[in-house]
Amino acid sequence: MTGSFDLGEPPQPAAATPYRVLARKYRPQTFAELIGQDAMVTTLGNAIKRDRIAHAFLMTGVRGVGKTSTARLIAKALNCIGPDGQGGPTIDPCGVCEHCRAIAEGRDIDVIEMDAASHTGVDDMRAVIDASRMTAFNARYKIYIIDEVHMLSKNAFNALLKTLEEPAESVKFVLATTEVNKVPVTVLSRCQRFDLRRISAEMLAEHFRRITQLEEVAAEPEALTLIARAAEGSARDGLSILDQAIAHAGLEGSGVTAAAVRQMLGLSDRGAVRDLLALVLAGDGAGALAGMRRQYDGGVDPLAVLRALLETVHGVTLAKVGTPPDPALSAEERAARAEWAGGLSFALLHRLWQLMLRGHDE
Structure with a gap:
């Protein structure tokens, strides 16, 4: 037979690319992409340029401002070797060298991330301490990133103290927490602390x-x-x-x-909030209750309405003080606040604030 019956492998369907949520897809990969933390980036940049790199960093701040992302960026900055493999620590890591790519993909053997919420015990810290005595495998520094560090037990913190104060030359620690008040002072004193700000x-x-x-x-x-x-x-x-x-x-x-x-x-429409506040100021109780009922029937949370009213009263008070208007507000909102600021006294605005705040709390 001259023909062949080998048809080869059947065509395979293309693998579907799993969807990545925006928070992961647009996680900052460089310090330039990290928004709202300019002071910290400047300090770190100066420290790297002057070769005054601390052995332990502590990142604090509310959820979602970039603590873990900053920790990974610090790891990149310290271990980057540049596209030619000859570079040193830099505030602008190249993103293309083996270390930058490995850290971004979470597979760098010298950058160890651990979650203190699930590794709270002293035995977990002993494992970190024993491993930190060994030098980095192929990177400039061995970097330990400990997230939610405030979850460590008292004994775990105590076990970490000596290593945190005098780690090996090639070892760096980056700690991150949302509740810095729960971190012992003995740990705080051994770290260079950065308070990441809320983003405007x-x-x-x-x-x-x-x-x-x-x-x-x-x-x-x-x-x-x-x-x-x-x-x-x-x-x-x-x-x-x-x-x-x-x-x-x-x-x-x-x-x-x-x-x-x-x-x-479940937010209230700004126009409906202005109408409701106008009814309250006019003393129209029935109209105010009817306006509140309309918003409630529309699916708006009553607490959200009260928060919107509080925000409006606060805005009127700022306008009366003479604060420049918020450019993000609509022209109608700015005009209404300016009109109320001209007709209401500080005493009335203060009493209105107190009444609404009491209603919100109750």
Whole structure:
């Protein structure tokens, strides 16, 4: 027979690429991409340039501001060897050398990440201490990243103290925590501490705008502002909300709109809040209750309405003091606040604030 019956391997279907949530997809890979933490980046850059690199760092701050991302960036900065393999520590890691790529992919043998919430005991720390006596395998430094370090037990902290104070020359520790008040003073005194700030709503909104452009999703500026305010300074929280809003827009086909975000988050419409406050100031109890009922029937959380009223009263007080208006507010909102600021006394605004705050708490 001259022919062949070997048809080869049957065609295989292409493997589906799993979806990555925005918070992971857009995790900062360089210090330039880390938003809202300029002071820390400047300090670290100067320390690296002057070869005054601390042996232990402590990153504190609320959830989602970039503590773990910063820890990984520090690992990159200290172990980067440049595209030619001849580079030294730098605040601008190349991102293409073997160490930068391995750290970004979580497979660098010399960068050990551990979660203190699940490794709380003294035996876990003894394992870290024993391993830290050995030099790095093929990197410049062996770096231990301990997340949520405040979860360690008292004995675990005590076991770590000596190593944290006098580690081997090639060993660095980067600790991260959301509750720095639970970290013993003896540990704090051995670390160079960086308090990562909450990210401003304006900066978050601009960050989300860039991401929606990269994702090729239409989004109203007001919608991104609402998401940024709801995030309360946390980039991760905001990206999770944005992910949800994009999924909702995919069903509706109209992009990310302010109305959809309000409905999704249970937020009150700004115009409805102004109308409600106007009814309260006019003494129209029946009208105010009816306005509250309309918002409640529309799915708005009553606590969200009270928070919006408190925010408005606070804004009126700032306007009366003479604070420049927030550029993110609509023209109607700024005009209404300016009008109320001209007609209400400080005493009345203070009493209004106290009454609403009492109602919110109760």
